Amino acid sequence: MSYVIDRRLNGKNKSTVNRQRFLRRYREHIKKAVEEAVSRRSIMDMEHGEQISIPGRDIDEPVLHHGRGGKQTIVHPGNKEFTAGEHIPRPQGGAGGGGGRGKAGNSGEGMDEFVFQITQEEFLEFMFEDLELPNLVKRHLTGADTFKTVRAGIANEGNPSRINIVRTLRSAHARRIALTGSSRALLREAQKELARLKVEEPDNFTDIQEVEQEIERLKARINRLPFLDTFDLKYNLLVKQPNPSSKAVMFCLMDVSGSMTQATKDIAKRFFILLYLFLKRNYDRIEVVFIRHHTSAREVDEEEFFYSRETGGTIVSSALKLMQEIMAERYPASDWNIYAAQASDGDNWNDDSPICREILSKQIMPHVQYYTYVEITPREHQALWYEYERIGEAFADTFAQQQLVSAGDIYPVFRELFQRRLAT
Numbered sequence: 001m002s003y004v005i006d007r008r009l010n011g012k013n014k015s016t017v018n019r020q021r022f023l024r025r026y027r028e029h030i031k032k033a034v035e036e037a038v039s040r041r042s043i044m045d046m047e048h049g050e051q052i053s054i055p056g057r058d059i060d061e062p063v064l065h066h067g068r069g070g071k072q073t074i075v076h077p078g079n080k081e082f083t084a085g086e087h088i089p090r091p092q093g094g095a096g097g098g099g100g101r102g103k104a105g106n107s108g109e110g111m112d113e114f115v116f117q118i119t120q121e122e123f124l125e126f127m128f129e130d131l132e133l134p135n136l137v138k139r140h141l142t143g144a145d146t147f148k149t150v151r152a153g154i155a156n157e158g159n160p161s162r163i164n165i166v167r168t169l170r171s172a173h174a175r176r177i178a179l180t181g182s183s184r185a186l187l188r189e190a191q192k193e194l195a196r197l198k199v200e201e202p203d204n205f206t207d208i209q210e211v212e213q214e215i216e217r218l219k220a221r222i223n224r225l226p227f228l229d230t231f232d233l234k235y236n237l238l239v240k241q242p243n244p245s246s247k248a249v250m251f252c253l254m255d256v257s258g259s260m261t262q263a264t265k266d267i268a269k270r271f272f273i274l275l276y277l278f279l280k281r282n283y284d285r286i287e288v289v290f291i292r293h294h295t296s297a298r299e300v301d302e303e304e305f306f307y308s309r310e311t312g313g314t315i316v317s318s319a320l321k322l323m324q325e326i327m328a329e330r331y332p333a334s335d336w337n338i339y340a341a342q343a344s345d346g347d348n349w350n351d352d353s354p355i356c357r358e359i360l361s362k363q364i365m366p367h368v369q370y371y372t373y374v375e376i377t378p379r380e381h382q383a384l385w386y387e388y389e390r391i392g393e394a395f396a397d398t399f400a401q402q403q404l405v406s407a408g409d410i411y412p413v414f415r416e417l418f419q420r421r422l423a424t
Contacts, residue, residue, distance in 0.1 A: 147240040158235025167234035175232055180222045187218040248286045248337035248369075250279055251323050254305065255344035257294040257314035264376045268343040269306055271374060271410050275341055276302075278418070289326060293319035299326065316348045316384060317355045324363045333367035340368060346375045346382040357387040365395045372417050373401040 154167055194211045197204055252272050256265065279286050290305035291297055294312030297319040323340065331338060348356070365371060373388050375381065385401070392399045402413045 149238050150241045152237045152239040155235050155237040156233070158237065162236045162238065164234045164236050168228070168232055171234055172228050172232035175229065176225055176227075180225055183218050183222050187215060187222070190215045190218060247335065248339065249289060249331050250275070250286060251289045251291060251326075251338070251340040252276075252305065253291045253293065253297075253319045253323065253340065253342040255294070255314065255316065255319075255342075256292050256308075256311055257347070258311050259314055259347040260311075260345050260376075264345050267376050267404055267407055267410065268374075270407060271343055271404070271414065272341070273306070274410060274414055278414075289323075291319050291322055293322075297322040314348050315352050316344060317352050317359060320356055320359045320364065324359065327364070327367065338368040340364070340371045341374070342372070343374045343376060344384070345377050346384050348382070348384045350383060353383040353387045356384065357391055360388075360391050361394060365391065365398065368398060371395075371399050373399075374404055374413065374417075375401065376404045378405045 154164060190211055194208065194215065197208050197211060201207065252275065254268050254272060260268070276288065279288060288302075290300050290302060292300055292305060292308065292310070293316065294310070295315045295318065296312075299322065300308065319342070327333070327338060360371070375385055381403075388399075388401050392401060400417055402417060404410060404413055
């Protein structure tokens with residue numbers, strides 16, 4: 001048995017195989033560093049990856065070596081400070097380790113932490129590890145595709161039943177014109193010469209007869225060319241185009257009412273940016289619908305969703321009604337995996353919260369795979385939270401709600417909402 005090891009170098013002159021082995025070995029250190037990085041910096045700031053530090057003691061390799069062997073006698077000199085059996089305390093601050101907390105001294109040595117850089121791709125890989133959209137076991141995104149036959153132009157070979165008559169005759173006509181062009185030119189000149197001889201030299205029977213014979217020879221030559229050849233046959237080309245039988249759509253609903261402070265909006269945006277990165281990275285067949293709402297709701301594009309400064313009062317049900325309309329018009333539950341994520345500070349018009357529960361319970365929740373609600377508030381919950389709790393009791397498997405107090409809670413809450421679950 002033979003083994004082939006690929007040791008080609010990547011663009012930075014590092015062995016790709018060795019780097020992947022290194023990342024697998026220190027996965028726990030890297031994952032912990034990524035989680036800390038997410039909590040302390042902007043979610044959007046990921047183009048430079050992350051710098052990871054590993055304690056020097058954790059990268060030590062076991063070494064096998066030969067001992068000195070034999071029987072040896074060593075005499076150590078005595079001193080005035082220590083006696084036999086006395087316990088010596090450990091030096092304070094440690095010797096090395098890269099901590100930098102000890103005081104300067106004239107003795108001792110150690111080893112700094114090992115620091116290396118992970119790329120943006122590796123950063124996102126560790127960041128979204130073990131996360132997925134829940135309840136995909138019903139209609140898998142990677143399920144078998146169906147195919148539909150579509151026209152894809154013209155081919156020179158094919159089934160006789162798919163012959164294209166117009167293109168075939170056009171090709172035959174072009175072939176005949178191309179192959180008989182010189183003969184037709186000679187035929188026209190011969191016919192002109194015959195007409196001249198009959199007018200100017202009617203008694204020159206010898207030349208007239210030779211020209212007539214040449215005309216007959218040229219006509220026979222032209223007529224010998226077949227009207228239709230196998231090279232002329234053209235066929236309609238039909239190909240099978242994959243038609244995904246299962247798709248997913250994520251509805252992002254964000255409250256931009258006047259009660260949402262700038263800090264609260266920033267937390268909501270960071271949560272949705274994290275969700276957007278997660279969806280685009282892990283799923284190819286997924287669409288994202290962005291909805292902003294205050295007293296009224298609008299479907300917007302990605303740019304307006306994250307950066308528009310429009311604000312107003314608060315009627316949460318407007319967003320839910322718009323979502324239900326879009327679902328009915330463009331995303332039937334029979335063909336789509338439907339997901340939704342809603343972010344708000346919980347402040348809503350009092351009479352509107354029961355309406356929200358009614359819309360969710362009867363028109364949305366029976367058709368969605370998973371619905372998440374994130375309330376961004378440091379204070380006590382309001383009526384909307386308690387109405388949603390009733391929905392959670394009725395749809396325990398497909399509804400989840402969490403509270404965000406600060407930006408540091410975004411990533412832990414996100415992992416809690418989209419943690420990979422074992423199929424039951």
